[in-house]
Amino acid sequence: MSDQRNSTIRTLRRLWPYVRPHRARMAVVLAATMLAMLCGLGIPLLTQRIVDGPIQNGDTATLWWLVLGVLVLGLAEAGLFYVRRKVVARPAAQVEARMRFDLYQRLQRLPVSFHDRWQSGQLLSRATNDLTTVRRFVAFAIIFLVVNSLVVLIGLGIIAALSPWLLVVALCGALPLIVISFFFESRFKVVARKAQDQSGDLTTTVEESVLGIRVLKAFGRGPELSKRFLAQARELRRTELHKVSILAALWSVLIVLPELSIAGMLGVGAAGIVNGSMTVGTLVAAVAVSAYLRWPIDSIGWLLAETNQTASALERYWEVVDEPVTVTGPATPAALPSPVRGHVRFEGVRFAFEDGREVLKGVDLDLRPGETVALVGATGSGKTTLTALVPRLADATGGRITIDGVDVRDLSLEDLRTVVGTAFEEPVLFSASVTENVALGAPDVGEDRVREALRVAKAEEFVDALPWGLATRIGEQGLSLSGGQRQRLALARAVVGKPSVLVLDDPLSALDVHTEAEVEAALRRVLRGVTALVVAHRPSTVQLADRVAMLSDGRITAFGTHRELLEHNEEYRRLLSSSDHDGQVRDQVEEEVAS
Numbered sequence: 001m002s003d004q005r006n007s008t009i010r011t012l013r014r015l016w017p018y019v020r021p022h023r024a025r026m027a028v029v030l031a032a033t034m035l036a037m038l039c040g041l042g043i044p045l046l047t048q049r050i051v052d053g054p055i056q057n058g059d060t061a062t063l064w065w066l067v068l069g070v071l072v073l074g075l076a077e078a079g080l081f082y083v084r085r086k087v088v089a090r091p092a093a094q095v096e097a098r099m100r101f102d103l104y105q106r107l108q109r110l111p112v113s114f115h116d117r118w119q120s121g122q123l124l125s126r127a128t129n130d131l132t133t134v135r136r137f138v139a140f141a142i143i144f145l146v147v148n149s150l151v152v153l154i155g156l157g158i159i160a161a162l163s164p165w166l167l168v169v170a171l172c173g174a175l176p177l178i179v180i181s182f183f184f185e186s187r188f189k190v191v192a193r194k195a196q197d198q199s200g201d202l203t204t205t206v207e208e209s210v211l212g213i214r215v216l217k218a219f220g221r222g223p224e225l226s227k228r229f230l231a232q233a234r235e236l237r238r239t240e241l242h243k244v245s246i247l248a249a250l251w252s253v254l255i256v257l258p259e260l261s262i263a264g265m266l267g268v269g270a271a272g273i274v275n276g277s278m279t280v281g282t283l284v285a286a287v288a289v290s291a292y293l294r295w296p297i298d299s300i301g302w303l304l305a306e307t308n309q310t311a312s313a314l315e316r317y318w319e320v321v322d323e324p325v326t327v328t329g330p331a332t333p334a335a336l337p338s339p340v341r342g343h344v345r346f347e348g349v350r351f352a353f354e355d356g357r358e359v360l361k362g363v364d365l366d367l368r369p370g371e372t373v374a375l376v377g378a379t380g381s382g383k384t385t386l387t388a389l390v391p392r393l394a395d396a397t398g399g400r401i402t403i404d405g406v407d408v409r410d411l412s413l414e415d416l417r418t419v420v421g422t423a424f425e426e427p428v429l430f431s432a433s434v435t436e437n438v439a440l441g442a443p444d445v446g447e448d449r450v451r452e453a454l455r456v457a458k459a460e461e462f463v464d465a466l467p468w469g470l471a472t473r474i475g476e477q478g479l480s481l482s483g484g485q486r487q488r489l490a491l492a493r494a495v496v497g498k499p500s501v502l503v504l505d506d507p508l509s510a511l512d513v514h515t516e517a518e519v520e521a522a523l524r525r526v527l528r529g530v531t532a533l534v535v536a537h538r539p540s541t542v543q544l545a546d547r548v549a550m551l552s553d554g555r556i557t558a559f560g561t562h563r564e565l566l567e568h569n570e571e572y573r574r575l576l577s578s579s580d581h582d583g584q585v586r587d588q589v590e591e592e593v594a595s
C-alpha cells in the first residue's frame with residue numbers, strides 16, 4: 001500500500017517540469033481559492049456575532065454593519081472563485097498541449113518496432129483521454145486538494161476555539177471519513193487503470209474498423225466486428241459500473257457521517273446552552289462551520305480518487321514517453337565523400353526481432369554505384385526487413401551496411417534519409433495537397449522540384465488533370481486516387497530529394513496490367529543514375545534490374561543477372577514462375593532453350 005502511494009507520488013512529481021513555467025499563475029490560483037474559502041469560513045463567525053449581539057440585545061444599528069460584512073464576504077468569495085477559473089484555464093490548457101506535443105514528437109522518433117508492438121488506439125487514448133484527465137487535475141484537483149485540506153484544518157481550529165467539546169464531536173465524524181477515503185482510494189486506482197486500458201482497446205477497434213471499412217464491407221464482416229465491439233464495450237461498461245459502485249459506497253459514507261456529526265453537535269450544544277456553558281451564537285457558528293466544511297471534507301475522497309486517476313493516466317503517458325529511442329544519430333556524425341557515389345554494401349547483416357527470431361542470418365551484398373539490384377525471395381523470407389535497414393527504420397542486430405564505405409549508423413539520420421529515398425509496398429498518402437504529399441520526401445524543395453519528380457515518376461499528366469492540379473487535396477479526406485496513381489506519387493516522393501540510393505519495396509505490387517505498365521515506365525526513369533535495391537515479386541520488375549539477388553533462409557543464395565539465374569538456378573525459376581501470371585518466365589525459358 002505504501003509502495004503504491006510512493007509510486008503515485010513519484011508519478012505525479014514528474015508533472016512538475018510541465019507546471020513549473022506556470023508556477024506564478026498557479027500561485028495566484030491557489031491564493032485566490034484559499035482566500036475565497038476563508039471568506040466562506042468567515043460568514044459563520046459573523047453569524048455568531050449577529051446572534052449573540054444584535055439579536056440578543058435588539059441592537060439594530062450594529063446589525064446592519066454585520067449584515068453588510070456578510071454581504072461583502074459573500075461577494076468576495078464569488079469574485080475570487082471567478083478569478084480562480086479565469087486564471088487557471090491557461091496553465092492547465094498549456095500543460096496539456098505541451099505534454100501532447102512531447103508525446104507526438106516521441107511517437108515520431110520511436111522506431112518502427114515500437115509501432116509494430118503498440119496498438120494505435122492505445123496511443124490515441126493516451127494522447128486524448130489521459131491528457132484530458134491531467135488537465136482536469138492541474139485545473140482543479142491539485143488546487144482543491146491543497147486548499148480543502150487547509151480549510152478543513154482551519155475550520156476544525158475555529159470549532160475548537162468555539163468549543164473543545166464540539167470539536168470532539170466534529171472529529172468523530174471527520175476522522176473516519178478520511179480513513180475510509182484512503183481505503184476507497186486504493187481500490188479505485190486499480191479499477192480506474194483498468195477502465196483506461198479498456199477504453200484504449202475500444203478506440204483501437206473503432207479505429208481499425210473505420211480504416212478497414214472497405215475490407216469489412218466487402219467480406220461482410222461488419223456484424224462480426226460489431227460483436228467484438230459490443231463485447232469490449234460491455235467489458236468497459238462493467239468496469240465503469242464497478243468504478244461507480246466504489247464511488248457510490250464512498251459517497252454514502254460521505255453523506256451519512258457528517259449528518260451524524262451535526263446531529264451530535266446539536267445535542268452537545270443544546271446541553272451546553274441549557275447548562276449555560278455555551279451561547280446560542282456559538283452553537284449556530286459551530287454548526288455553520290461544520291456545514292461549510294462538509295464539501296471540503298467530502299471532496300477529499302473524491303479528489304484523492306481524481307489524483308489516482310491522474311497518476312494512472314500519467315503512468316500510461318510515461319510508458320510511451322519513456323520508451324527508448326533505439327534508432328538515433330551518432331553524437332559526431334561522419335560525412336559522406338562528396339559527391340556521393342552510392343556504393344551500397346551489406347556485410348554479414350543479421351537481424352532478429354524482439355521475440356528473438358532471426359530473419360537475416362548474414363546477408364552479404366554489393367550494389368555498385370548506379371546499378372539496380374532486384375531482391376527476390378519467398379514470401380516471409382525477410383526482403384522488407386532487409387530494405388528497412390538501409391534508411392535505418394530498424395538497425396541490424398549484426399554486421400553492417402555501408403554507403404561509400406561509411407557505416408549507415410555513423411551518418412546523421414538527416415543525411416542518411418536525404419541520401420536514401422524510400423517507397424513502400426503500400427503507398428500511404430496523407431490528407432494534404434499533392435505538393436505536400438510529394439514534398440514529404442524533401443521538405444525544403446520548391447514547386448519546380450515537385451513537378452520534376454512528378455515528371456520522372458510519370459505522374460505529371462494525371463496530376464494536372466486533377467480539379468486543382470498540384471493543390472488538389474488527396475489522401476483520406478481528399479480525392480481518391482487509383483492504385484497506379486498512388487504508386488507513382490510514392491515514387492515521386494522517393495525521388496524528389498534527388499537521392500543517390502533508392503530502396504523500393506515492391507512498387508508494382510497489387511497493380512493491374514495496364515497500371516503496371518504505367519508504373520513500370522515511371523520506375524524505369526526513376527532508376528536511372530541511382531543505386532537501387534528493389535524488392536520484386538513479378539518478373540516484370542526483375543527485368544528492370546541489372547542484377548538479381550535471391551534471399552533464402554536469411555542469406556543471399558544467388559546473385560547474378562536475371563538471365564544467368566534463370567539458366568542456372570532451379571529455385572529462382574520456381575520462385576518466379578509461381579508469381580508469373582503473364583507467362584513471361586515460361587516464354588523466356590523457352591526462348592533460352594531454343595537458342
Ligand SMILES: Nc1ncnc2c1ncn2[C@@H]1O[C@H](COP(=O)(O)OP(=O)(O)OP(=O)(O)O)[C@@H](O)[C@H]1O
Pocket residue numbers: 113116353354355357359377378379380381382383384385386
Ligand atoms: N515485428 C515482428 N516481429 C516478429 N516477426 C516479424 C515482425 N515483422 C515481420 N515478422 C516476420 O519476419 C518475416 C520476414 O518478414 P518480411 O516482411 O521482411 O518478409 P518479406 O520477404 O518482405 O515478405 P513478403 O514477400 O510477403 O512481403 C516474416 O516471417 C514475418 O512474419
